[in-house]
Amino acid sequence: MGCFQSTLGPSKQPLNHANGGNGGSAAVGDGVSPGFSEFSLAELKTATDNFSSKSIVSEGGEKAPNVVYRGRLQNRRLIAVKKFSKLAWPDPKQFAEEAKGVGRLRHKKVANLIGYCCDGDERLLVAEFMPNDTLAKHLFHWENQTPEWAMRLRVALYIAEALEYCSIEGRPLYHDLNAYRVLFDENGDPRLSCFGLMKNSRDGKSYSTNLAYTPPEYLRNGRVTPESVIFSFGTVLLDLLSGKHIPPSHALDMIRGKNILVLMDSHLEGNFSGEEATAVFNLASQCLQYEPRERPSVKDLVTTLALLQNKADVPSYLMLGIPKPEDVPPTPPQPLSPMGDACSRLDLTAIHQILVSTHYKDDEGTNELSFQEWTQQMRDILEARKRGDLAFRDKDFKTAIDCYSQFIDVGTMVSPTVYARRSLCYLFSDQPDAALRDAMQAQCVYPDWSTAFYMQSVALSKLDMHKDAADMLNDAAQLEEKRQRSMKGS
Template sequence: MGCCQSFLPMGSRRRDKDQHHYGGAGGGQPHHPRSSNGTEGGGAQGFSEFSLAELKAATNNFSSDFIVSESGEKAPNVVYRGRLQNRRWIAVKKFTKMAWPDPKQFAEEAKGVGKLRHKRLANLIGYCSDGDERLLVAEFMPNDTLAKHLFHWENQTLEWAMRLRVALYIAEALDYCSTEGRPLYHDLNAYRVLFDENGDPRLSCFGLMKNSRDGKSYSTNLAYTPPEYLRNGRVTQESVVFSFGTVLLDLLSGKHIPPSHALDMIRGKNILLLMDSHLEGNFSTEEATVVFYLASQCLQYEPRDRPNTKDLVSTLAPLQNKSDVPSHVMLGIPKHDETPATPQHPLSPMGDACSRMDLTAIHQILVATHYKDDEGTNELSFQEWTQQMRDMLEARKRGDLAFRDKDFRSAIDCYSQFVDVGTMVSPTVYARRSLCYLMCDQPDAALRDAMQAQCVYPDWSTAFYMQAVALAKLDMHKDAADMLNEAAMLEEKKQRGGRG
């Protein structure tokens, strides 16, 4: 199925310079990621290849004033904040010259991380591989790191409920990554936990990518490194759980204490000795005991004795006791405006239905449109018209009948048979299956299919509209609004082309 089997996350379609938005998706065409039009790529859901010139402009030529790494210029791989031409803030990680000698290997690794999209992650939105330069581009988190809030706070220490929220959200991020086949996280610590514009904690995507092609830079401090890494130099999923245990110790103590020292501190003694005195007793001893016990399990010497990421989530979820209090209130920061941006372009009936998240209306439009948008996406030779092809088209036909009759689960099964054969790609099938997933309350799967549709047909507005609905269902409302606007612009551009 060409590009769509390998790199999905909205590909690398470049934008015209007049497209100003929150940072919408790119499209397919992964073999031609950069056009002469340049780009203003970047955003919570898109993934793009950036030019070095763009990132230099965004960071004032990688000015030291823009460095946000905790070790400043002394860090082996420096992180900068930057601002794109569309005013979108980004974080840029600049690798040392020889960390990734092979540009293809670096791009493949970046694209693998770029497939991940979750509200608990500071997501990767692009990369740059230009000459010897290797850079990653991520969403920028404006409200500092967990390390800053725990160890170097100026106004107020983190309250207990927020510490519990941090623990749960990072556990959820790790569990999502594990479920999506990216379980390894390098050097998990309090500096990797960032706070977004709403004060919600998120896990930096940079730790999902090795610091070098051989991955031999797991931790910056051997005192916090999993024991098996010191024995054999290998990073495993259990190693990540060990590092999560060190973060739990940070949350309990308000200090960065080496795991062996922390365990010695409370072995046979009162857990209150470990607790952060700045909390001034404003915490539940029962909850703290649960967190400490979980931390001690994570820090077991033998990897097989540690819990898995699902265990982390199931243990921490019941401890959340202020779920109705927004994170920005707990952090003491101004409220971020949640109002989605108004689309800058007029919406078609499809756009209007998607903006209202009217799945019934979307269904009616997709049924009426049938497959007219697939024209030209497949050119089949006579030899390809095999029995397999006939079986595949029969599966699609059964899917179409089920789709028309609103039997969405059967439609998913039939369309999946069509897709899995892989001889023929159809953006319409992906769009229809995306809606079926939405009807079955599976927005993650719906988003993946909408992204697949865009990969097949990079300038198809319906693919963007379906992404907008899925993003809204995932509570990523700013991104959904941006995606609606991107789709409307594509429609307008197509109409202008038709008139011309």
């Protein structure tokens, strides 16, 4: 069952996913995250000016094995499109399943995958576009200023946190992690490119960088492991420390010789803490151990780097030396309804009043029960729903969650309204992850229900995913207007 409507251009059929995800901050059991879509080749050709060489943004240019293009959709949203060679993924089903797996992830420290395309021999991935270049550009080819020390520490932590999130969500393998895979968004915050979560091909190499930077075990058996990712993270730490792309073997010689100051980036002009630099050097050394089992875990990386952070209140764009972003959310296509207005203001009390007043009028047609199903069990779960409704009305949200969960877990009946109500209960209980899952499940039951989209927009806002929230709010408003027009015409 599909669980969302595309927010990225022309309407698509909801995607079907046979394999369940692992839950997490923006996934439901059998779906991908909000804003994920299958694109047509025609859409992506239009977006990239027919894959013009002028649209190429990957440093490898046209000779790179998998070229990345900058594009713009009809709704004006900027995208990055990765184009694979024709023989990389011969089976379109395998490519689609791999893309959908990556598409389940949503995190504010990942440049998230928002779609894919399988059309003839074409295999393409579509991701959020990051407008402020790569870490490699800022470290190795900077024009105005090199990233200051505090920014480098922030980059290390954010990428470690992104890797930890991916690992928790069942995607621990990251292919060819390097300074080109670290991108900067409109706020100057570092993000991990989602493209590295997929192999370059079904059976092909996972590394395209110089062999000097490749984990030793990969050279032995050609396989990427979670420990291989840690090794590659160590090479990124070296880049951050030195401002150069130094082969790990050379850097380790310097570390063993205690030539830390020799390795440090001279462009920092000594503006760094020796104690912090030593801690990062030690961490890099651990990551680059020859034996995979001797390397730290991704959780260890986050713990160590979190303790080194400073200038936490300074925005990334200031430290990166880029202009302050213009934070202007998209304008809704028409004046918002009371529900839309309440969601845009994150007014949970107003949303509660609306859901109470509308009761279950939108559930009509979502269940067809035979006479045989009206058993004692059915009467019990309806009684559980009734108790949940009373608790919901009285703002006893913990009891409402318990009662609605009894109704949902039996599974005999499905109710989008119950999911929406429990979603709001979770929001009142400061559990936006659970709220988002319920709102998405409501959409599974009722794919064109504006309330499901509205609730997703609020949960996404609470998760600080403001662009996705704004897109979802616009989609909800459009669906609500479409339904009102159809009711007037009928």
